[in-house]
Amino acid sequence: MPLSAPASFAGKSRMSPQTAMIVVPLLLAGLSMLGPFSIDTPFPAFKKMGADLDVGTDQMQLVVSAYLLSFGLMSPFHGPLSDAIGRRPVILGGCAVFAVASIGCAFSTSLPMLLCFRVLQGxxxxxxxxxxxTVIRDVFEGPQAQRLMSRVMxxxxxxxxxxxxxxxxxxxxxxxxxxxxxLAGVGLLLVALVAVALPETHPVERRTPLAVGPLLGSLGEVSRSVRFHRVAWAAALSFGGQFLYIGSAPIFVIDLLGMGELDFWVFFIPMIAGVMIGAFISGRAAGRVSGRSLVTWSLLFAFGAAVLNVVLALLPTAAELPYAVIGPGLIAVGTAAAYPTLQLVLLDMFPRSRGASVSMFTFFALLLNGITAAVVAPWVTHSVFTLALGSAVLVLGGLLSWVWHLRRVPVPVPVGAPEPIEPTESL
Incomplete structure (x- = not known):
């Protein structure tokens, strides 16, 4: 089913509805790409960076964890700020500062200096x-929102x-x-595109007061909800099984698989093919399969793939292609099929504070990813088997969180519709 943009949105963006539905997913996906581009683009340079900065492999992992932890610590505040002053100012300001921080990274002459600017990037x-x-859910509802979220993914x-x-x-x-x-050029390009093509989607009448009390209050309301935590951890932990490989890519590709700085594609192409297949499944399922069923079967598939990955890691061919990348690619199919629906469920829990909801989810997810890269990865990257086992544990945690949610909210809910609120269930 084709997507069409609401006339009001297309009018504000000075584009036809058809053009808006081509440009907006590309732009929103471009904004989302700042994360993986910031993490993954420097991977091939780790050895040269380490040599120039006179640091070892373990210390270079701080280049990843510094970005992720700072991103996670700031993430609770971007959403509530956008709830108060609008989406465009926060997006434009963030991209501009990101470009400046990237220039600082380029001029860095020591690891501490580089880490400071990586923190500013995060x-x-x-x-x-x-x-x-939040822009997607500001404008679209139900299956249409799920299709667009899947298209962006x-x-x-x-x-x-x-x-x-x-x-x-x-x-x-x-x-x-x-x-x-x-990366600085990417940031400046996004500033220009947002200024020209993306209208404000959060009208003044829906905004929260720009004051410390209301901003922290919206974060507190979200963070106290056990229902929110169940769904958030289902998404964060299941994706964590996939991210463990992404965050450990330099060790996995170069040390465990014995490849070079130009060979990261052998891992990332199967992984991202899995993401695209999963997102395609999510989009096709919108309006046809209930969100609960889609998430359940997707996470079961991801866990089955994680178990297969462990089995393959026990074989003599564990560190050979294609056996080493089959499991991570299949895990990505399951997590990507579930992720758009899980995000929409979280956004619909707090209709007036969607920014706070997505911010708190991102905070938990990024904090988990930062800990995974800084603490878990060094313990599980000794072999292909230990890496596969660590991934399987994280995916299982996500599945169990979702099963817990199903047991607490057993009533089937239409795709994209808010789930029943449990007013007594809070931390």
Missing amino acids: LSAGGGVIVSR MIFGVAPAVAPIIGGFLLQVGPWPVIFWF
Whole structure:
């Protein structure tokens, strides 16, 4: 079923509804790509960066965790701020600061200096990555919102595959700082495109007061909801099983599989193909399959893939292609099929504070990913088997969180419709 933009949205954007439905998913996906581009593009340069900055492999992992932890710590505030002053100012400001921070990374001459600017990247990137998700739900409802969320994910899914390939190519034409000049250019391009093509989707009459009390109050309302935590951890933990591989990509590709700085595609292309297939399934299921059934079967598929991945890791061919990347690719199919619906469920729990809802979810997810990259990865990247086992544990945690949610909210709910509120269930 084709998507069409509401006339009011198309009018504000000075585009026809048909043009809006082509441009808007591309732009929102581009904003979401800031995250994976910031993480994955520098991967091929880790060895050269470590040599220039005189640090080892373990210390270079801080380049990933510094970004993720700062992104996670700031993520609770981007959404509520957009609830108060609108989506456009937060997106534009975040992308502009991200570009400045990327320039700082390019000029860094020591690891501490680089980490400071990576922290600034993480603090600012959420203005585009997080708030762009609320734009979809501001404008669209039900199956149409799920289709657009899935379409954005399909486009976004290309980023982790393309980013390290771009990083490897850039290393062939210049030293590692050229990667951060590229990221600065991406940030400035997004500023220009948002200024021209993306209208404000959060009208003044729906905004929350710009004051500390109401902003923190909306975050507190979300964070105290056990119902929110069940769904948020179902999404975060299941994706964590996939992200463990993404965050460990330099070790997985170079150390465990014995490949080079231009070979990241052998891992990322199967992984992102899985994301795109899963997102396609989600879009096709919208309006045809209930959201609960879609998430349940998708997470069961992801866990089955994780178990298969562990079995393959026990074989003598564990570190050979294609056996080493089959499991991660199939896990990505399951998590990507479930993710759009899980995000819409979270956004619909708090209709007047969607920014706060997506911010708190992103905070939990990014904090988990940061801990995974900084703490879990060093413990499970000794072999292909331990990495597969760690991934399976995380996917199982997501499935169990969703099963817990189903037991507490047993009434079937139409796709995209808010689930029954349980007023007594709070932390």
